[in-house]
Amino acid sequence: MRRDVFQAIADPTRRDIINLIAFNSLNLNAIAENFDVSRPAISQHIKILTECGLIVIKKQGRERYCEARLQQLHEVSDWIAPYRKLWEERFSKFDQILDELKAKSKKQGRKR
Numbered sequence: 332m333r334r335d336v337f338q339a340i341a342d343p344t345r346r347d348i349i350n351l352i353a354f355n356s357l358n359l360n361a362i363a364e365n366f367d368v369s370r371p372a373i374s375q376h377i378k379i380l381t382e383c384g385l386i387v388i389k390k391q392g393r394e395r396y397c398e399a400r401l402q403q404l405h406e407v408s409d410w411i412a413p414y415r416k417l418w419e420e421r422f423s424k425f426d427q428i429l430d431e432l433k434a435k436s437k438k439q440g441r442k443r
Contacts (some may be wrong), residue, residue, distance in 0.1 A: 336403045339383040344368065345376050349385060349399060356389070356398040 339345050344366060351357065351365055363373040377397060380386045384403045388395050 334379055334382045336383050336385060336406050339380050339385050340404075340407060342376065342379075344372075345380055348373075348376055348380060348397075349401070352386065352397050353399045353401065356396045358394045358396050362397060 340349070347366070348362060351362060359370075359374065359377065362377070363370045366373060377386065377388070380397075381388060385400060386397045387400055388397055390396075
């Protein structure tokens with residue numbers, strides 16, 4: 332079954348795994364040591380991340396190393412972009428309103 336990247340990042344443990352291997356590949360045991368869940372549970376998370384294309388597993392001798400392939404996260408970034416723009420515009424308007432209120436308050440303080 333092919334999963335999508337949104338399924339991968341929906342789970343906090345999977346997000347933590349992505350953060351853990353984003354800059355440095357680790358073997359499965361090293362990843363599992365960072366979590367308070369069973370090794371099979373971590374393996375299941377790794378499987379989902381692999382199916383989503385966010386990690387690849389490379390064998391080196393008897394070890395299996397997980398490497399991040401974060402290009403798929405562009406799909407999430409692209410989906411979020413219009414909402415980010417919307418909120419940035421709202422915060423800019425809010426900043427303008429606050430500046431206007433501060434200016435009014437200063438003017439009223441001088442008149443007294």
